[in-house]
Amino acid sequence: MASTTDVVATDTAAEPEPAPRRGARKPRGKANQAGGHLRAGWLTYLILIVFSVGSLFPLVWSAIAASHTNARLSEPTPPFWFGDRLFDNLDMAWNDANLGKAMFNTIFVAGTITVSTVLFATLAGFAFAKLRFRAKNLLLLLVIGTMMVPPQLTVVPLFMAIAELEWTDQLQAVILPTMVSAFGVFFMRQYLVQALPSELIEAARMDGANSLRVVWHVVFPAARPAMAVLGMLTFVLAWNEFFWPIIALTQQNPTVQVALTGLGQGYVPDRGVIMAGALLGTLPLLIAFVLFGRQIVGGIMNGALKG
Amino acid sequence: MTTDHAKAAPPDSSGGAAPRHTSEKTDEPTDREVKKLERRSRWYRWDLKYSPYAFISPFFLFFAAFGLFPLIYTGWAAMHQSSLVDPNDMTWLGLDNFTRLWNDEFFWNALRNTFTIGIISTVPQLLMALGLAHVLNYKLRGSMAFRVALLTPYATSIAAATLVFAMLYGRDYGMINWALGLVGIDPVNWEAGTWTSQFAISTIVIWRWTGYNTLIYLAAMQAVPNDLYESASLDGASRWQQFRYVTIPSLRPTIIFTVVVSTIGATQLFGEPLLLAGSPNGGSQSQYQTLGLYLYETGWVNLHLGRAAAIAWAMFLLLIIIGLLYWLLTRLVGKSNGQEA
Numbered sequence: 054m055a056s057t058t059d060v061v062a063t064d065t066a067a068e069p070e071p072a073p074r075r076g077a078r079k080p081r082g083k084a085n086q087a088g089g090h091l092r093a094g095w096l097t098y099l100i101l102i103v104f105s106v107g108s109l110f111p112l113v114w115s116a117i118a119a120s121h122t123n124a125r126l127s128e129p130t131p132p133f134w135f136g137d138r139l140f141d142n143l144d145m146a147w148n149d150a151n152l153g154k155a156m157f158n159t160i161f162v163a164g165t166i167t168v169s170t171v172l173f174a175t176l177a178g179f180a181f182a183k184l185r186f187r188a189k190n191l192l193l194l195l196v197i198g199t200m201m202v203p204p205q206l207t208v209v210p211l212f213m214a215i216a217e218l219e220w221t222d223q224l225q226a227v228i229l230p231t232m233v234s235a236f237g238v239f240f241m242r243q244y245l246v247q248a249l250p251s252e253l254i255e256a257a258r259m260d261g262a263n264s265l266r267v268v269w270h271v272v273f274p275a276a277r278p279a280m281a282v283l284g285m286l287t288f289v290l291a292w293n294e295f296f297w298p299i300i301a302l303t304q305q306n307p308t309v310q311v312a313l314t315g316l317g318q319g320y321v322p323d324r325g326v327i328m329a330g331a332l333l334g335t336l337p338l339l340i341a342f343v344l345f346g347r348q349i350v351g352g353i354m355n356g357a358l359k360g
Numbered sequence: 361m362t363t364d365h366a367k368a369a370p371p372d373s374s375g376g377a378a379p380r381h382t383s384e385k386t387d388e389p390t391d392r393e394v395k396k397l398e399r400r401s402r403w404y405r406w407d408l409k410y411s412p413y414a415f416i417s418p419f420f421l422f423f424a425a426f427g428l429f430p431l432i433y434t435g436w437a438a439m440h441q442s443s444l445v446d447p448n449d450m451t452w453l454g455l456d457n458f459t460r461l462w463n464d465e466f467f468w469n470a471l472r473n474t475f476t477i478g479i480i481s482t483v484p485q486l487l488m489a490l491g492l493a494h495v496l497n498y499k500l501r502g503s504m505a506f507r508v509a510l511l512t513p514y515a516t517s518i519a520a521a522t523l524v525f526a527m528l529y530g531r532d533y534g535m536i537n538w539a540l541g542l543v544g545i546d547p548v549n550w551e552a553g554t555w556t557s558q559f560a561i562s563t564i565v566i567w568r569w570t571g572y573n574t575l576i577y578l579a580a581m582q583a584v585p586n587d588l589y590e591s592a593s594l595d596g597a598s599r600w601q602q603f604r605y606v607t608i609p610s611l612r613p614t615i616i617f618t619v620v621v622s623t624i625g626a627t628q629l630f631g632e633p634l635l636l637a638g639s640p641n642g643g644s645q646s647q648y649q650t651l652g653l654y655l656y657e658t659g660w661v662n663l664h665l666g667r668a669a670a671i672a673w674a675m676f677l678l679l680i681i682i683g684l685l686y687w688l689l690t691r692l693v694g695k696s697n698g699q700e701a
Contacts (some may be wrong), residue, residue, distance in 0.1 A: 104492060105509035108571060112516065114525045114535070119582050126527075131535045173418040180415035192416065199423055201683070203628050205655055206676050207430035209437050212659075213447040214430075230426035233419045264411035271430040286380070293517040295631045296652070300660060313519035314635060324527055331520035338515040346508035353511070353572065354579035 112335065119329040120142065126324045138325060145323070146316065146330035151304065155312035156337075162227050162308060163291035169232040169279050170287045177233075178241025179272045183254060193242070199235045202298055212300055226301040227308065231291065237283055244279035244355075245272070277292055282352030285345055309334040375586075437669040444663035457670035467671065469646055470654040471678075473558065477650065478626030482564035485570050486618055490611075492570070493577035494603060507578075510571030518568070518631035525564045526551075526636050551637055554647040561648055564632045569625075573618050578616040581607060616690055623682055627675060628652050653677050 120139035121132050147153060160299050180186070211230060220226040249272065257267050273280075295310045302308060304315045316322075316330040342349065435499065438457050440450035461467050492510065496503055513521065528535050529550040537547040550556045588606045597605065608615075628654035633642050640657040642649025649657070659668030 097498055098501070100492070100495055101500075101506045104570075105486075108510050108513050111521065111524045111528065111567065112512065114528070115520070118527065124642070127533050129533065129538065131533065133540055156400060173422075175420045176415040180412040184412040185414070186409075186412035189412075192420075193665075196419065199427055201624070201678060201679070202427055202431060203624065203675060205628060205652055206434055206672045207427060208655075209659060209665050209672060210430035210433035211426065213433075213437070213442075213665070215475075216447045229422075233421070235423075235424040238416075238419055263407050266416075277653070289515055293515075294629075295518050299660065310517050310519045313517070313523065314638075316523070317431055327523055331523045335516050335520045338517075339512070342508065342512055342515045343393055346511070347504055349515075350504070350507045353575045 065221070083183055112332075112339070115328045115331050117333050120239070120326055121325050123323045123325050137139055142323075142325045142329035143333060145326045146333055149326060150330050151307060152309070152312055152330065155307045155309045156333075158179045158218065158224060158306065159309040160337075162224055163288050164321040165228050166231050166291040167284050167287045170234050170237045171260050171284045173233045173281055174237030174241045175272065176268065177238045178243075178245055179249075179268065179276070181238065181242040182245035183249060183251060193239075196238050200239075208300055208343060211297070216299060221301065222303050222306045224302075227294075227298050230297065231294070234287065240283055241276060241279060245276060248279070249275040266301040282348060282355070285341070285349050286352055289338060289342075289349070312317065371675070382666035396467075417550040434669045434672050437666055438673050440666045442665040442669075444660060444665055444691050447503060447665055450666070451560070453666065457667050458674075461670050461674060465644060466649070466654060467674070470476045470642070470651045473642070473646075473648055474627060474629060474650045475560055476651075477558050477565075477629060477648065478623065480558065481565035481629075482619070482626055486573055486622060487616070488566070489570050489573035489618070490615070492576055493581055494607065496574065496578050497581045507571075510574055512571070513568045514572045516568065518564075519635060521564055521568055522632050525560065525567070526638075529560045529636075551643065557636065557643055557648040558622070561629075561632045561636060563624075565629070569622070577611060577614060577617060580611050584610040604622040612693070616686070616693075620683075620686055623686075624679065627679060627682070630656065651678075 066322050116139075117132055117135055117143050118126060121136040122138050125132060125136060125138075177196075181189065181196075184250065213227040215221055215223075253275070254267055257271050262270065278286075294308075298308045298311050299314060304311065304312050307315065313330055313334050316327050437450065439454055440453065441449075441453050441457075442450045473547060500506070508581060516671050529537075531537065531549045531551070534550070536550070541547065548556055550560045584607060588610070589602055592602050592606050629650045633648045633650050634640055634656070636648065637643055640649075640653050640661055642653050642657075651674075655668050655671040655675070658671060659665050
């Protein structure tokens with residue numbers, strides 16, 4: 054599933070079916086007032102609360118489970134509140150699964166991928182949005198088309214390549230194949246088409262700025278909000294990337310996801326420790342979500358909106 | 361931008377601005393200055409002409425190296441025998457890997473599982489997302505909090521989520537069996553059965569992706585012009601009828617899009633079944649082995665890279681067929697809709 058996520062939304066939402074889309078975001082909720090006095094009733098809230106609890110429950114419960122011993126978790130009635138073993142379990146998970154190194158590796162990998170994706174996507178997105186060149190539409194179509202290539206289709210040769218280069222277990226084996234993303238290019242293009250007035254570029258050109266200067270002084274400032282959103286989305290995806298890392302890396306030099314799979318495979322698995330590991334592997338993103346949830350939500354919704 | 365005015369003349373005009381700082385010089389540009397201007401304007405034209413390619417080239421270079429080349433090479437590798445032990449030592453086999461796959465019951469089993477898990481995870485997920493988006497589109501308090509809560513699973517990795525769910529679905533001490541016990545249902549060995557294990561896997565998928573699809577639908581719903589609802593309600597349409605006859609048709613492109621994306625995702629399902637049991641065999645009877653898992657087992661457990669490549673190509677073929685089907689479907693739907701309108 055992971056791989057498709059970077060296809061947040063391409064063109065589809067775009068086609069304004071019935072009429073020109075005016076005030077795209079403003080009239081939220083109003084639509085249903087149209088019928089008269091209808092606003093969200095208690096049933097609406099009930100549904101939303103049930104689903105929100107359902108979304109959060111497994112995570113909360115993993116924290117609860119992580120605070121108990123394996124023995125306590127093997128009792129017929131599962132625990133409903135925190136025990137006192139949380140820090141012991143976190144400690145064991147940290148050491149058993151090599152999580153310190155895994156965490157460092159993942160931050161490095163996800164960070165590098167994010168920076169390069171945002172940079173290259175902005176450059177290419179700018180070119181596709183505002184510059185004129187031969188075969189532009191065809192090339193853009195090609196970019197979108199590449200989103201359809203499933204990662205399974207490339208693993209065998211990629212694995213052969215890294216075996217040949219003796220990169221097995223090296224982080225660059227994970228970083229290099231994902232340094233650009235078609236979704237990123239498309240996302241930035243959609244944003245820049247609207248957010249960057251062509252007059253601004255022309256004015257800079259009039260002042261004699263060359264392309265690099267235009268990029269640095271005009272495009273980057275204009276693109277900053279979208280770059281931030283793309284950066285967050287890319288980081289989440291890179292952090293959670295699973296299929297290729299598990300092939301390219303081993304438990305000696307793992308990313309968090311690879312380390313977590315090792316945690317589940319012990320002979321006598323201590324489930325409290327496994328839950329502690331799962332929690333640790335998710336925690337950085339959860340914290341980011343608490344801090345930037347609003348922006349990430351906005352990013353996904355905008356990705357879908359702008360066709 | 362402001363730093364360079366003096367140097368930066370509009371390059372290809374015939375020298376309008378160049379003399380700005382030449383008050384102390386003669387009005388006639390010297391030979392050297394003419395050359396300099398020419399050089400600059402040539403550089404400027406090159407810049408205009410080629411910088412777009414420079415900007416898009418990183419994407420295409422990386423794609424060529426890590427996408428296109430492997431894609432083609434997979435086809436080549438699929439016609440060889442190649443072992444994980446020495447991946448680059450390949451023996452030509454022709455189409456043997458493919459005929460072998462055709463007669464391989466595990467392959468068909470994996471294909472079937474991928475299909476059934478795909479259906480039971482995608483359909484409820486998208487239906488729920490549609491309903492939730494509709495509900496979130498009401499005038500609401502705390503709607504941002506609900507959105508963030510619904511999206512949180514998206515930030516949870518496959519590995520972490522599956523470990524948690526595997527424990528919830530545990531046979532002896534899992535919370536779900538405990539809850540079933542409360543209402544008098546005997547414990548279920550979720551991982552052992554075909555139907556139960558596939559159900560368990562699809563709940564993980566549903567859990568992770570419903571919120572994400574909800575937001576995509578919500579975004580599309582907010583783009584539906586308000587007048588449509590107003591006129592519908594003037595005509596006496598109930599809320600349900602508004603949803604049915606205004607919202608859904610307006611969302612059609614988005615719905616098709618999410619169906620396509622979810623289908624592609626379902627074809628590639630890998631992490632959830634791998635981690636449910638902690639091994640790539642997909643259960644004792646391969647009852648939840650998906651194509652992605654079978655590829656992994658063939659290549660990286662049984663060490664047959666060439667056969668793994670053949671499975672990859674089979675998956676690709678499958679995606680193309682699905683893509684064509686959707687394309688036909690959208691054309692049909694589009695046509696019938698066009699007639700209505």
